[in-house]
Amino acid sequence: MTTYNSNYFRSGLKIIFDKEPYIIESSQFVKPGKGQSFVRVKLRRLLTGKLIDKTFKATDTLKSADIIEVTVSYLYNNRKFWFFMNNKTFEEIFTTKKIIGNSTRWLVERAICTATLWNKEVISITLSNFVELKVIETHPGLKGDSVSTATKQAKLITGAIIKVPLFIKSGEIIKVDTRSGEYVARIR
Template sequence: MTTYNSNYFRSGLKIIFDKEPYIIESSQFVKPGKGQSFVRVKLRRLLTGKLIDKTFKATDTLKSADVTEITVSYLYNNRKFWFFINKKTFEEVFATKKVLGESIKWLVEQASCLATLWNNEVISITLSNFVELKVMETNPGLKGDSVSTATKKAKLITGAIIRVPLFIKEGETIKVDTRSGEYVGRVR
């Protein structure tokens, strides 16, 4: 395992801090007029996504994290685990509901995702920014409501409920932003 001196901390570097994997969001080398130089670092904890600020002496060292990212496709779930297949090796990996978090609302079969593994265990699943989902239930819109900014609730094929414009009908496919959970547009 590679060891990095704090002078070489850069954005995107994955390290082990407090026995857990972190990614460096930003680092700033500071050399004051008096005293020892230091490095101010913003670290994102890969297990939870929490952001912390930390200051390291110029002589401090940390080990690199053995974190890998693989492209996977969603297969199925058994309500306890969500199973994915590695697109290169065809090996199956799984994630828990806790790891997936809000992403569960947007998962459909064969959806391509990015899985982050640490010690051969999935610690996060990142979906693409936009998904196309079919509307399963919604109230019918009124004639002439195609230009209005008013919205109504719609239940999607994954079970997620979002706000959509009044002109969206059952059976239509829409584009949804997975980061905010908002309607983006209709797919033709």
């Protein structure tokens, strides 16, 4: 395992801090007029996504984290575990809903995702920014409702319920932003 001196901390570097994996969001080397130089670092905890600020002496060192990101396809779930297939090795990996979080609302069979592994265990699943999903249930828009900001609720094939424009009908395919859960466009 590689050891990094704090002078070499850069954005994107994955390290072990307090026995957990972190990614460096930003770092700033500071050399004051008096005293020892130091490095101000913003770290994101990979297990929870929490951001922390930390100051390291110029002589501090940290070990690199054994973090691997692989492209996977969603297969199925049994309500306890969500199963994915590694697209290169065709190995099956699984994780719990706690790791996936609210992203389960956007998972459809064969959806391409990125799995982040630490010590060969899944610590996060990241979906693509946009998914195309079928609307299975929505009420028809009322005649005369032509205001561009008017919306109604629609149930998607995954069970998620989102707000869509009045012109969307049951059976149509729409594009959804997985980060915000908002309607983006109708797919023709």
